Amino acid sequence: MFDDRTNPKSLQTGVERITQQWFQHRGPWMGISEEKLSQTKLPDPLKWLYRFAGEWPSDNWWETVFAYQDMLLPFECLEVKEGKLVFVSENQGVWHVGTLTEGEDPPVWVQENEPGAPWQKLSDSLTEFLVTFCLHEIVFGAYHRAHIEGILDQFAARGYHISPLWLDAPYVSLFDDHVSRPISFHLVDGRYLVMDKAWCGTWVDEPWTKFPDLFTPPDDSPRKIKGHEPLPEDMQIPDFVRKSHLQNLIRRHQHQAEYHQEMITKYEQVIDRMNGKDS
DSSP, rough: OOOTTTTTTHHHHHHHHHHHHHHHOOOSSSSHHHHHHHSOOOHHHHHHHHHHTTTTTSSSSSSSOOSSSSSEEGGOOOEEEEEEEEEEEEESSSSEEEEEEOOOOOEEEEEETTTOOOOEEEEEEEHHHHHHHHHHHHHHHHSEEEOOTTTTHHHTTTOOEEEEEEEEEEEEEEEETEEEEEEEEEEEEETTEETTTEEEESSEOOOOOOEOOOOOOOOSOOOOOTTSOOOOTTOOOHHHHHHHHHHOOOOOOOHHHHHHHHHHHEEEEEEEEHHHHHH
């Protein structure tokens, strides 16, 4: 799926396939519109990602499925900082990732969120970084997760098929004078996405029934946010986030209404043509 690192289109197709497998059906209204994308400066890989999943509803505060551990910034929150377009932020704001505002596949830099901190090169390829970032967020955003050191070895010991997916890709570290660290992803029986042999995410229903020592049933807390509903009133969420979420819900339902009306019209035209043949 991610064998040819020199082919951006192939890598993007791989991300689209595994994202839709893990997060289910993608509606055509879940991305930023071509009209908006054509009126702003973005490098080609970021245009692809925002077109594909810029407003894919999730069960967190943000309007994207790529915001469970670290966060793809909302399209409206993109900013240029010291010549770099900032598009990913660490979950506690410790660092952010930036790239150039244009280009087919520009490099990626990371900067600590400290006064005077320099931008440090993270990757020569924005496309490759996005593959790593998206897989990282798919693991953390999966319906069911497990974190056990050596979990990949446990799957192997039980005879399950392990497929290397994306190996030794750089991701942000910023520890011990290192800018990055290599992380790898494997698929187990095509259903369990394992990161760094310790983190595992799956879309399988009730995986604890098959692996009671690896997965545990979820309890009633913390309560997950439903991306298709207003944010709960009893949760301390900033008003600007609530308003943005409601505005996105309105846009999403408008897109859905237009899409379904278009499909109704197409089906009616098919029936009309069939009736014309019968007469």
